[in-house]
Amino acid sequence: MAYIPKLPDDTVNVTNSNxxxxxxxxxxxxxxxxxxxxxxxxxxxxxxxxxxxLKTEQKLQALFSSSLEIDTNSSNKEVLYLQSIVDNLNSCxxxxxxxxxxxxxxxxxxxxxxxxxxxxITKGMLxxxxxxxxxxxxLGHEMGHFKHRDxxxxxxxxxxxxxxxxxxxNSFVENILSLNALSYSQSQESSADIFGIEMMxxxxxxxxxxxxxxxxxxxxDKWSDFLATHPDFYTRVLEIKKYxxxxxxxxxxxxxxxxxxxx
Amino acid sequence: xVDIIFILTPILLGYIxxxxxxxxxxxxxxxxxxxxxxLPTISLKTPLNPDxxxxxxxxxxxxxxxxxxxxxxLAGLKNIFGGNVTSYETLVDRARREAILRLKEDAKxxxxxxxxxxxxxxxxxxxxxxxxSIEIFAYGTAIYRK
Numbered sequence: 534m535a536y537i538p539k540l541p542d543d544t545v546n547v548t549n550s551n552x553x554x555x556x557x558x559x560x561x562x563x564x565x566x567x568x569x570x571x572x573x574x575x576x577x578x579x580x581x582x583x584x585x586x587l588k589t590e591q592k593l594q595a596l597f598s599s600s601l602e603i604d605t606n607s608s609n610k611e612v613l614y615l616q617s618i619v620d621n622l623n624s625c626x627x628x629x630x631x632x633x634x635x636x637x638x639x640x641x642x643x644x645x646x647x648x649x650x651x652x653x654i655t656k657g658m659l660x661x662x663x664x665x666x667x668x669x670x671x672l673g674h675e676m677g678h679f680k681h682r683d684x685x686x687x688x689x690x691x692x693x694x695x696x697x698x699x700x701x702x703n704s705f706v707e708n709i710l711s712l713n714a715l716s717y718s719q720s721q722e723s724s725a726d727i728f729g730i731e732m733m734x735x736x737x738x739x740x741x742x743x744x745x746x747x748x749x750x751x752x753x754d755k756w757s758d759f760l761a762t763h764p765d766f767y768t769r770v771l772e773i774k775k776y777x778x779x780x781x782x783x784x785x786x787x788x789x790x791x792x793x794x795x796x
Numbered sequence: 797x798v799d800i801i802f803i804l805t806p807i808l809l810g811y812i813x814x815x816x817x818x819x820x821x822x823x824x825x826x827x828x829x830x831x832x833x834x835l836p837t838i839s840l841k842t843p844l845n846p847d848x849x850x851x852x853x854x855x856x857x858x859x860x861x862x863x864x865x866x867x868x869x870l871a872g873l874k875n876i877f878g879g880n881v882t883s884y885e886t887l888v889d890r891a892r893r894e895a896i897l898r899l900k901e902d903a904k905x906x907x908x909x910x911x912x913x914x915x916x917x918x919x920x921x922x923x924x925x926x927x928x929s930i931e932i933f934a935y936g937t938a939i940y941r942k
Contacts, residue, residue: 536838536844536908538833538834538836540833541893543822546885546889547882547885552811552870552882555870556866556870559870559873559874559877562873562876562877563876566876
């Protein structure tokens with residue numbers, strides 16, 4: 534048997550393909566898939582959530598409140614103070630379940646309305662708030678998300694994000710997705726703002742302080758994190774002012790001082 | 797925006813450095829394959845010519861090549877739609893040819909190498925968050941003649 538020396542054929546075991554082209558095709562395909570899934574799920578969840586009865590909503594909330602891990606230090610005076618504001622506001626908001634407030638240690642100013650009737654407000658946010666009116670507005674705004682069932686509608690998005698992170702097992706991608714999953718749409722934020730104004734009216738018969746916090750925020754660079762989940766501050770300030778003006782709402786009383794300075 | 801930069805940077809770096817490394821590696825592989833072309837390396841268990849054999853020896857070649865981020869993302873996206881994972885083909889091809897070349901380098905002065913076998917394994921296969929790499933281990937028997 535004779536041995537015939539021959540160089541290996543480069544084309545047999547390696548497909549001659551353009552990786553960039555392949556990458557672009559796949560990325561377009563995946564984004565199409567995701568957007569279709571996104572549309573279907575968000576539309577169907579918002580349809581279900583809007584037609585849900587109060588009882589079902591209560592049941593859903595109870596389901597999540599038991600699994601919620603919040604550091605509720607009930608002896609903490611600051612938390613008790615926030616809780617008392619929320620409890621008072623709930624007589625105006627008339628939510629069918631109790632709301633629990635907790636403070637998270639994050640330095641980035643932000644507040645969230647979460648499943649299980651929990652409002653989480655960051656230490657960074659509390660530091661920026663200058664009077665009780667502003668605090669009431671922020672808490673009222675978050676209660677607005679509960680009133681409009683925004684957090685339930687967000688569940689649909691959560692499912693999609695969970696599905697994506699299944700396919701893309703990348704820790705930092707997951708982090709980014711979970712961050713964005715907490716955000717609400719611009720129109721949801723705007724209607725929550727209006728709910729916040731109504732809450733202030735109900736509580737203080739005055740709307741002072743509803744726009745002042747956001748006005749400071751839109752001028753401050755530190756808010757970039759908040760901007761990521763609460764878009765277009767400037768537009769929101771304008772909308773709040775427009776709402777107050779067009780409805781001839783009072784904004785004349787003096788602002789109430791905070792009972793605690795959150796430092 | 798920052799999020800997008802976070803995702804794109806490793807992919808872009810992976811593509812740039814991955815392609816440079818691959819190009820250089822193929823160049824070196826092809827040069828060395830030419831050099832060793834006349835050394836018969838076969839998977840038969842018996843030598844081509846049983847005459848004049850003085851001794852035989854186990855020769856090995858071993859290589860580990862890492863996947864880059866670009867290839868991995870491309871393969872990850874392929875998971876969804878199925879099909880050939882072409883981005884890993886060059887990787888496996890390079891590793892296999894490099895391992896055989898190292899085996900040939902190990903067999904200095906041999907007149908032929910018989911019973912060539914290849915083993916493969918992947919390192920970091922199950923570790924989450926790490927990028928995988930492929931190991932190819934080539935072994936065979938070098939035959940020496942007078």
